Structure formats: structure tokens, C-alpha cells
Amino acid sequence: MSPASPPAHTTRRDDVPRCRRLDVGDDGAVLPTDELDPVLCQEAMRQALASPRFDGDAGQPRGMERVVAGAATVAKVQRRVHERLDVLLEFDELRRVADVPAPALLDHGTVDKDGVSVWWTVLERARGEHGDRGAHATELLPSRQRALARVLRRWHTYGDAALGPRLDDPGMAGLFFGEIRARAPGAAKQLAAELDAACRGTEMAAVHGDAAVGHNVLFQGADVTAVLDPGAVRVAPPMLCLGWAVAVDLGLGGSVDAAGAGYAASTADRELLHRLLPLLVTRRLADMRRLGDTSAERRLGAWLRSRRPELLDLAVAGSGSGGDGAEVGTF
Numbered sequence: 001m002s003p004a005s006p007p008a009h010t011t012r013r014d015d016v017p018r019c020r021r022l023d024v025g026d027d028g029a030v031l032p033t034d035e036l037d038p039v040l041c042q043e044a045m046r047q048a049l050a051s052p053r054f055d056g057d058a059g060q061p062r063g064m065e066r067v068v069a070g071a072a073t074v075a076k077v078q079r080r081v082h083e084r085l086d087v088l089l090e091f092d093e094l095r096r097v098a099d100v101p102a103p104a105l106l107d108h109g110t111v112d113k114d115g116v117s118v119w120w121t122v123l124e125r126a127r128g129e130h131g132d133r134g135a136h137a138t139e140l141l142p143s144r145q146r147a148l149a150r151v152l153r154r155w156h157t158y159g160d161a162a163l164g165p166r167l168d169d170p171g172m173a174g175l176f177f178g179e180i181r182a183r184a185p186g187a188a189k190q191l192a193a194e195l196d197a198a199c200r201g202t203e204m205a206a207v208h209g210d211a212a213v214g215h216n217v218l219f220q221g222a223d224v225t226a227v228l229d230p231g232a233v234r235v236a237p238p239m240l241c242l243g244w245a246v247a248v249d250l251g252l253g254g255s256v257d258a259a260g261a262g263y264a265a266s267t268a269d270r271e272l273l274h275r276l277l278p279l280l281v282t283r284r285l286a287d288m289r290r291l292g293d294t295s296a297e298r299r300l301g302a303w304l305r306s307r308r309p310e311l312l313d314l315a316v317a318g319s320g321s322g323g324d325g326a327e328v329g330t331f
């Protein structure tokens with residue numbers, strides 16, 4: 001399904017932004033990702049719960065929740081410095097223009113103190129289940145991968161690629177491999193350099209940046225009911241967005257082909273996807289190792305071993321477990 005008429009801002013071919021050199025070594029800026037002051041976050045949550053649009057219990061004493069559910073709405077507050085309200089506002093615009101299933105943004109505001117601003121939002125509460133949970137998750141995975149890829153394609157086609165943080169902005173490539181960078185800066189730099197080589201000069205689009213069947217997406221059966229929680233990068237090569245979805249879902253037992261088919265990927269798309277995937281799988285593998293998800297670790301490790309075995313060392317180093325005797329051979 002596509003919108004009845006294309007949005008006015010639909011990018012003309014000659015306006016499509018091309019990916020410039022990435023800030024591989026964080027030469028331009030290191031983008032801070034620190035956690036915000038918990039007192040301000042709690043105050044932001046208090047304001048969200050007090051919004052006339054929130055339909056849940058506003059009165060309870062609260063801890064440090066980031067998301068509080070009402071009946072038909074949820075309240076969500078900012079947690080880290082780099083999460084931007086303008087990205088959320090654009091996300092809501094995209095929901096309307098690109099017909100992407102996503103919760104409507106019903107109300108929002110900020111708490112401001114001493115030059116620090118913390119946002120809060122009230123969103124429509126989406127129905128559906130997480131794609132990696134539930135009795136039928138495994139058998140539904142291929143059709144859910146196809147369905148999500150179709151949604152991402154609409155996103156990339158109709159989103160306004162002139163707005164929001166770009167992958168080639170200062171500090172963004174470093175942020176992309178942020179968790180690896182914290183544990184193994186050399187590994188992160190090598191991955192960012194390969195990312196630069198693959199992406200430079202390619203066409204960019206508005207992307208979600210952090211969606212997969214197993215992450216930030218809700219489903220009813222094989223249908224996407226909501227894409228949640230856009231990532232920090234808003235404009236990037238579309239294959240980075242699809243590739244991240246594939247990397248996450250390979251860890252669940254998914255496939256590249258299901259996502260590629262749902263996206264109706266062109267030959268050029270597939271070529272770029274195959275260059276990017278080993279880098280993205282390396283990042284995901286480092287995450288899964290760090291978090292102790294052994295079945296995802298085994299699947300991603302086997303995938304990488306048969307394609308780019310030399311990247312396994314970077315995943316181990318980037319997981320922070322390289323120095324404790326961990327063996328690459330354990331994948």
C-alpha cells in the first residue's frame with residue numbers, strides 16, 4: 001500500500017543526498033551519549049503522566065521507568081543526551097506521509113534546567129507482540145522479515161531525506177559502532193573505515209536505523225502493527241537500515257533473502273547490502289556476546305565465519321571479552 005498521493009517533499013532524483021566521507025576517527029566531534037540526570041528524567045515523566053492526553057494512572061510514585069503504559073496511550077521520556085525530539089517529530093510526520101504503521105505522537109514537551117533539556121512524549125499505545133516472542137515467532141519469521149522490509153522501503157521512499165542527523169555528520173560513524181568503540185577503539189575504527197568505503201558516494205534516504213523483526217517492531221501475525229523508537233541516525237544509505245534489520249534477525253534464524261525479497265532490492269541494493277552485512281553482523285555479534293545471548297551469538301558467529309572470518313576477532317574485542325581467554329572457536 002502506498003499513500004494516495006506522494007508527499008510534496010518526495011525527493012527528486014537530482015536532490016538525493018550522497019554519502020560524504022564518514023567521520024571515521026571522530027575527527028569532527030565525539031557525539032555524547034551519556035545518561036541524563038535522573039531527577040530531570042523523573043520530572044519529565046511526571047509531566048508526561050500529567051498530560052491531558054495520557055490515559056493511565058498519573059498518580060503513582062514512579063521509579064526510573066522510561067516508558068509507562070496507559071490504556072490506549074504510553075508516556076515515554078528521554079534517557080540519553082543524543083536522543084533528539086526533532087527526530088521524533090519527523091518520525092510522526094513520516095507516519096502520516098508514508099503510511100508507516102507507527103504510534104501517533106499525541107503530546108510532547110520538555111523539562112529545562114541549567115541549559116539541559118529533557119523531552120517527554122505521550123504516544124498512542126500500539127497493539128501487537130514483539131517479533132522475537134510468542135509461540136509462533138520462529139515459523140512467522142520469514143513472512144515478518146518480508147513485511148518489515150516492505151515497510152522500510154516505504155519509509156526510505158517517502159521520508160524527507162533533507163531532515164535530521166546524517167550518517168556522515170561529525171561523530172555519527174563513531175556513534176554507530178559506539179559500544180565496540182568503548183571496548184576496542186581500534187576495532188571500531190576499522191569497521192568505520194570499511195563502512196566509509198562501502199557507503200561513500202551512495203544515495204542516502206530517510207531511515208529508521210534501529211528496526212528489525214526482533215527489535216522495536218510489533219506484529220499481529222505476519223503484519224507489522226507498529227514500528228517504534230527510531231534510531232539516532234536519521235539519514236543514511238537505505239541498505240544500512242535494511243542491513244541492520246537483517247543482522248539482528250540473522251541472530252533469530254532469519255535470512256538475507258526474505259528481507260531482500262520484501263524490499264524488492266535492486267542489484268545495486270543487494271551489492272551494497274552484501275558489503276555492509278559483515279560489518280553489521282560484527283557489531284551485532286559483539287552486542288550479543290556482551291549480553292550473553294548464546295543462540296544469537298552462535299548463529300551470527302557461524303554466518304560471519306563462513307564469509308569474513310577475520311572479523312570474528314573484532315567482534316570478540318568489541319564485546320569486551322577478548323582478554324579473558326574467550327575463544328573465537330566457541331561460536
Ligand SMILES: Nc1ncnc2c1ncn2[C@@H]1O[C@H](COP(=O)(O)OP(=O)(O)O)[C@@H](O)[C@H]1O
Nearest residue numbers: 066067074076103123124125126127216228229
Ligand atoms: N507506543 C507504544 N505502544 C506500545 N508499546 C510501546 C510503545 N512505545 C514503547 N512501547 C513498549 O516499550 C518498549 C520500549 O520502548 P522503546 O520506544 O523501544 O524505547 P527504548 O527501547 O529506548 O527503551 C517497546 O519495546 C514496547 O514494548
Ligand SMILES: [Mg+2]
Nearest residue numbers: 215216228229
Ligand atoms: Mg527500543
